[in-house]
Amino acid sequence: MPDEEFPWSEPEGDGDRSVVDCEACQSVIDDESDRTVSFLLLDHLTIPVRSCERHLERFSTICGLTTEGAARVLDHYPAGGVACPACRNARYDTSRPMVSVDGGMVVITACPDHQSQILQRFDSGLETHQQLTASLGGHDTL
Numbered sequence: 001m002p003d004e005e006f007p008w009s010e011p012e013g014d015g016d017r018s019v020v021d022c023e024a025c026q027s028v029i030d031d032e033s034d035r036t037v038s039f040l041l042l043d044h045l046t047i048p049v050r051s052c053e054r055h056l057e058r059f060s061t062i063c064g065l066t067t068e069g070a071a072r073v074l075d076h077y078p079a080g081g082v083a084c085p086a087c088r089n090a091r092y093d094t095s096r097p098m099v100s101v102d103g104g105m106v107v108i109t110a111c112p113d114h115q116s117q118i119l120q121r122f123d124s125g126l127e128t129h130q131q132l133t134a135s136l137g138g139h140d141t142l
Helices: 023-030 053-064 085-092 112-135
Strands: 038-042 045-050 072-074 098-101 104-108
Touching: 023 053, 023 104, 038 053, 038 112, 045 085, 045 112, 053 072, 053 098, 053 104, 053 112, 085 112, 104 112
Parallel strands: none
Antiparallel strands: 038 045, 038 072, 045 104, 098 104
16 A cells, blocks of 8 residues: 555645545545535544545545444535534635545545544554454455
8 A cells, every 4th residue: 555655744835736646536625615525424523524435435444443433424514513613614724634545635624633633543544454454464355
């Protein structure tokens, strides 16, 4: 998994468009409208995210390895809303981390505290995934 060697990065801040191998991801990232926002539900977290369906599913699967419950992705605004006021307003902040996921990119549109929590979950999920695939002889089952 070469893309996941350095799985996430802070944006450059120079205004340049990032280069993403997945055209569907790039299209979603470029479209700043509310209709392209999905929501990752993981334990008590409701995290606004942007990416294509395939890479969001992969991202949620990896994050889901860190919980006993299931991680879910909603393509609509959650019924309970986004509880964190800072996460609700994070869409106006241009410094969002981008997570590389198998040639695609997931943008986490959340407050710094929840960004940190979900990035830690993703890193832990990658470690768990690598341990599982190593014990299965290197075959990726996700």
